[in-house]
Amino acid sequence: MTDVGVAGAGMTAFESESDAGALELAERAAWRALDDAGDVAPGDVTSVHVGNMAAEAFDERTGLENALCGALGVDGATADRIENTSASGASAVLRAVDAVRAGRSSVALVVGVETMSAVDTDDATELISRLVHDREYEQGLTLPSFAGLAADRYLETTGADEDALAAVAVKNHRNGAANPYAQFQREITAEEARSSPAVADPLRLYDCCPTSDGAAAIVLRAGGDDDVELAGVAGATGTHAVAERPDPLAIESVSRAGDRAFADTGLEREAVDVACIHDAFTVLELLELEELGFYDGGRAWEATLEGGTALDGDLPVNPGGGLKARGHPLGATGVAQLVELTWQLRGDADARQVAGPETGLALNVGGFGNNAICTLLEAR
């Protein structure tokens, strides 16, 4: 199997409202990744994989992949756009890895982008809500309401209280405050989190990721010459209707994607030194860490309260601030996780640097566990 190296990584700052549209942000991030790769010019790129959920709706733009190729001067590459709701970015990475492993592409450019500020919050919420199962949509269920129900049950069955949820938010805001690319760069206290406005009981405003504008890009390359290797990536669907899950706290797509990614790479869970987890809601960081096998079921909250997932903990989680504080431009998130991990593995993460990590894991989730993608990176 062809080795896949991360030749370059770059992103724009994530913001509540950017000065630019999806094409311009995608182009900025792509140039940063290409410049970071050093000796890779647009003409060297053999495939372009754009992760984006809804440029048609958010940005009145169709054919973003071809417009991006034109803007960059990439000419003749294979190009398309990959959509997998909020996991569109990681799905684009997965397709890029396939292209390299299948022998189709020697230099693959992956760009994730979303500009959610282009429509008002009601329209964005409606658009995103249409990813839930028709029967659940008709009942008025949205992603925040699913997360609220899960959080309620998590607290009830594990013995955790709202301090456990707040601890996730406090940690991720602390990390974001050290990340110049983060949308929120302000530390918060547990008291602020606990007293923020209710969204979906017991979840409050600080338990929820914001809507964001931003783009992130990586250049993948066949062969073994780069400092960071994309060791493996795997995806898996779960049930579409949340109500069909035997255990309402189980997110089977996550455990399946994780199991496959570890099998694909031959790595053990103990090898992971830093993780980027899809914390669209604080409770999801806990549930996903458990599904991935880092903690026993119902126990990730204790590790979080004890600092085990802090920058200097046993398993630093979301060093860049996560979706919670770095922000969550839907299609960009999965790629931004890999940009952060690349910087961490190279030792380039400045004030938020984890001590000497050699292996990083990213988990990007589409919908409320409809589809998950798990990626493992290794320092060479």
Place this chain on the structure above:
Amino acid sequence: MTDVGVAGAGMTAFESESDAGALELAERAAWRALDDAGDVAPGDVTSVHVGNMAAEAFDERTGLENALCGALGVDGATADRIENTSASGASAVLRAVDAVRAGRSSVALVVGVETMSAVDTDDATELISRLVHDREYEQGLTLPSFAGLAADRYLETTGADEDALAAVAVKNHRNGAANPYAQFQREITAEEARSSPAVADPLRLYDCCPTSDGAAAIVLRAGGDDDVELAGVAGATGTHAVAERPDPLAIESVSRAGDRAFADTGLEREAVDVACIHDAFTVLELLELEELGFYDGGRAWEATLEGGTALDGDLPVNPGGGLKARGHPLGATGVAQLVELTWQLRGDADARQVAGPETGLALNVGGFGNNAICTLLEAR
């Protein structure tokens, strides 16, 4: 390199206005392809690749790929949606082939779908027009106007007249009339074509594909046991801005994709017995046949007038009626081309059957030559 077989193929009839939405049509086509594959159950599918341009805009549905997995009972596969404007279907096939060749998937389900009747024609035209370059969009250029300009120049430089364009429409309507899946099943005369309302001079109504609803699906499988082999597929971008092309009649994405597909398979052009070509406008069938190397530049019209591209000609083109008569539900078209070729190579095409074809070629184009995908199928 892993061999890729076409285990099953199926589609819905293409219609001006279907009784169902994108999810339902996708599900119908998928079931037909799975049933056709015989021994493949939804639980055997390891990857799902949905080709679709704009379900968010046309159908108010996000996360179509996950909804489809839920509806079919595919659980645990890798799944995503591929968008490449009007070549979304063939791009999804390309990614499925990558997944099989990369060792990720043993049974790949590809479903192309679009429901364009869900919005009015003005909104559909506006949505599609946003794929052209910003500068060209601001000048009011649309796909029909590009096609009209190209047709005008083609007639001027080749010595062809409007009868040559009408001959494409007459042939494709004749083929569509023999295809129960075609949107238009009525033969037309050259005189009807020539006297139909003007759209973009010299192109008339019968020179243009309709807007359509429909879905098509194929099941791809690793190994050499199926009657039809997906011998190879290749994609290439051209320039985004049409004005940047040195020759306004050259569609470089098409010649590049064709050259790569032939190189990928080792097949010669002479081996091709039947072709499905992206005739969104009649002039495109002529230009693309020339770009693919089947005819010298500026000469495909003579072969068409002489019957060379008819069902009993040297190179039968668009036996199912093409985009012109079968219809053009954007994301479905590239998959429907492969369904038609599979039926032709198996000898299952009834009244429109080409005599004993062993090799088929499909060409699906995104935008006005922004991106092209060429696929070759062989009977085993």
